[in-house]
Amino acid sequence: xxxxxxxxxxxxxxxxxxxxxxxxxxxxxxxxxxxxxxxxxxxxxxxxxxxxxxxxxxxxxxxxxxxxxxxxxxxxxxxxxxxxxxxxxxxxxxxxxxxxxxxxxxxxxxx
Amino acid sequence: xxxxxxxxxxxxxxxxxxxxxxxxxxxxxxxxxxxxxxxxxxxxxxxxxxxxxxxxxxxxxxxxxxxxxxxxxxxxxxxxxxxxxxxxxxxxxxxxxxxxxxxxxxxxxxxxxx
Numbered sequence: 548x549x550x551x552x553x554x555x556x557x558x559x560x561x562x563x564x565x566x567x568x569x570x571x572x573x574x575x576x577x578x579x580x581x582x583x584x585x586x587x588x589x590x591x592x593x594x595x596x597x598x599x600x601x602x603x604x605x606x607x608x609x610x611x612x613x614x615x616x617x618x619x620x621x622x623x624x625x626x627x628x629x630x631x632x633x634x635x636x637x638x639x640x641x642x643x644x645x646x647x648x649x650x651x652x653x654x655x656x657x658x
Numbered sequence: 659x660x661x662x663x664x665x666x667x668x669x670x671x672x673x674x675x676x677x678x679x680x681x682x683x684x685x686x687x688x689x690x691x692x693x694x695x696x697x698x699x700x701x702x703x704x705x706x707x708x709x710x711x712x713x714x715x716x717x718x719x720x721x722x723x724x725x726x727x728x729x730x731x732x733x734x735x736x737x738x739x740x741x742x743x744x745x746x747x748x749x750x751x752x753x754x755x756x757x758x759x760x761x762x763x764x765x766x767x768x769x770x771x772x
Contacts, residue, residue, distance in 0.1 A: 590749075646693070
């Protein structure tokens, strides 16, 4: 079955710097890769996603890149702000069904 | 539009007791998923309903867990009898229909078994 790894487990950056979180997956059949942000005590929120027919997608300060050959995808956050502090989860799935999540990255943005 | 709701938000029970968690998906969403996050580890898939039918229950840990989705609307997840290792946060998510990839998560139910 699918296995998703995620690195780093924790990440601290200064406000205004960029943050990059990387994930790898094992199942070449996976074709949908969402990223969720979970603030303390709140629900996971979908922040960006990418399908396997696209190599990159951007939404304001957030971007995701996908390398199907290497089976890895990354989340890029530019100009980080304190409100970006949260746990970020990547996931892989086939046709949007049963997500397999990475273990999460705790991002701290220091003012 | 109301989001996915879950009840209760917290539950503390003793080992051997029974607990029932409830999830109300976004209205009109055919797909309903249950996930669980144990002790700060990754969020793991439990099962998937399409309307009232179980599409995939391969992630259910054992037969102490029973999920239902009456009439294809809300869903319940019963744990009977609860064990210590069942403690964790149980999330429900829903998506619109076949071909809809985005899943919207509920706030979760934190279950503590003592």
